Amino acid sequence: MLSGKNRAKTAELCHALADETRLDILDQLKEGERCVCELTDALQAGQSRLSFHLKVLKDAGLILDRPEGRWIYYAINSEAVEEIEALVGSLKATRKTVRPSSRC
Amino acid sequence: MLSGKNRAKTAELCHALADETRLDILDQLKEGERCVCELTDALQAGQSRLSFHLKVLKDAGLILDRPEGRWIYYAINSEAVEEIEALVGSLKATRKTVRPSSRC
DNA sequence: TTTATACATCAAGAATTCATGATGGATCAA
DNA sequence: TTGATCCATCATGAATTCTTGATGTATAAA
Numbered sequence: 001m002l003s004g005k006n007r008a009k010t011a012e013l014c015h016a017l018a019d020e021t022r023l024d025i026l027d028q029l030k031e032g033e034r035c036v037c038e039l040t041d042a043l044q045a046g047q048s049r050l051s052f053h054l055k056v057l058k059d060a061g062l063i064l065d066r067p068e069g070r071w072i073y074y075a076i077n078s079e080a081v082e083e084i085e086a087l088v089g090s091l092k093a094t095r096k097t098v099r100p101s102s103r104c
Numbered sequence: 105m106l107s108g109k110n111r112a113k114t115a116e117l118c119h120a121l122a123d124e125t126r127l128d129i130l131d132q133l134k135e136g137e138r139c140v141c142e143l144t145d146a147l148q149a150g151q152s153r154l155s156f157h158l159k160v161l162k163d164a165g166l167i168l169d170r171p172e173g174r175w176i177y178y179a180i181n182s183e184a185v186e187e188i189e190a191l192v193g194s195l196k197a198t199r200k201t202v203r204p205s206s207r208c
Numbered sequence: 209t210t211t212a213t214a215c216a217t218c219a220a221g222a223a224t225t226c227a228t229g230a231t232g233g234a235t236c237a238a
Numbered sequence: 239t240t241g242a243t244c245c246a247t248c249a250t251g252a253a254t255t256c257t258t259g260a261t262g263t264a265t266a267a268a
Contacts, residue, residue, distance in 0.1 A: 007127050015122035017192065019226085023111050026195050036245060037208035049227060051246055056225095070235050070244050071208060076197045088121065088189050091130050093180045104141035104175065104214070123256085140215060153257060155216055160255095174214050174265045208244070 006087065013084040016060035021045065022053045026076060029063065033075035110191065117188040120164035125149065126157045130180060133167065137179035 016022060024043050028034055034042075039050050054074060057063045061080045066073045120126060128147050132138055138146075143154050158178060161167045165184045170177045 007124050007131075010127055011122050011124050014118045015225095017195075018115050018119035018122045020111050020115050021226090023114055023195075027111075030195065030197050032197075035208055037243085046228070047245070048229075048247080052226075055246085072245065076195070078196050081192065081196050085189060085192050088185065088192055091121075091127075091134065091180070092182050092185050093136075094134050104139055119255095125256090141213085150258070151215070152217080152259075156256075159216085176215065 010084070010087045012060050013062065013080070013087065016056050016062055017084070019053065019056075021049070022057055025050070025053060025057065025074075026062070029074060029076045033066065033073040035071040035073050037071075039074075114188070114191045116164050117166065117184070117191065120160050120166050121188070123157065123160075125153070126161055129154070129157060129161065129178075130166070133178060133180045137170065137177040139175040139177050141175075143178075 017026075021043070025039060028039055028042055036047060036050055036054065039045070039054075040047050043050070054063065054065075058065060058074075062077055062084075063074050064077050066075070121130075125147070129143060132143055132146055140151060140154055140158065143149070143158075144151050147154070158167065158169075162169060162178075166181055166188075167178050168181050170179065
């Protein structure tokens with residue numbers, strides 16, 4: 001069951017994935033880590049806009065950052081992707097039986 | 105890669121899952137189909153509020169509805185859950201290699 | 209036919225999210 | 239030290255989402 005923290009965590013993770021710009025970012029990161037300026041080039045998006053979306057992804061735990069000199073490299077956190085995959089999978093119906101009761 | 109329609113579809117499905125009320129609904133439907141009035145009882149939520157969220161879930165294809173007399177029974181669409189599970193899974197990093205180039 | 213129930217939908221406002229441009233800190237090169 | 243680059247963050251407004259209460263339709267019971 002999705003109770004308490006799981007439900008909130010699932011909502012947060014799904015919200016992070018519920019935006020095309022963020023999905024584009026993740027698609028780029030699938031190829032390997034990237035810094036923000038590379039992403040602005042690849043995605044034709046403004047810097048502050050990408051920073052905003054990167055923060056959403058990072059707060060949700062979906063990406064990791066690694067500062068190096070002037071740059072900050074972002075990479076997918078595969079553990080988090082697997083976590084949300086499992087949470088989503090847990091939504092599948094368990095019973096195939098007909099409804100148990102009707103009280104309306 | 106998440107290109108075009110897949111990206112939009114993923115965003116829509118994830119958006120549908122990015123709300124605690126809707127996750128609560130799905131959690132109820134895991135036990136079997138339910139009508140709206142049963143959900144209002146179980147979730148302590150107003151009827152128009154549930155109708156709103158049920159519509160979001162239905163538009164995304166995550167639930168199916170079956171009218172019967174005065175009632176409308178909703179049920180999880182397991183195919184859609186599996187679809188989004190696969191789409192989310194496709195976000196996992198493919199390369200483990202170090203970044204290929206730096207041009208900033 | 210009248211009344212009650214189940215549900216969708218609408219209208220209005222509150223809350224949240226997103227985009228854009230500006231500002232500032234940190235790092236590095238000159 | 240000066241200037242340039244990379245990035246986060248802030249401020250503002252636009253857009254979207256969510257909640258609530260009201261209205262309307264269909265079904266079924268009285």
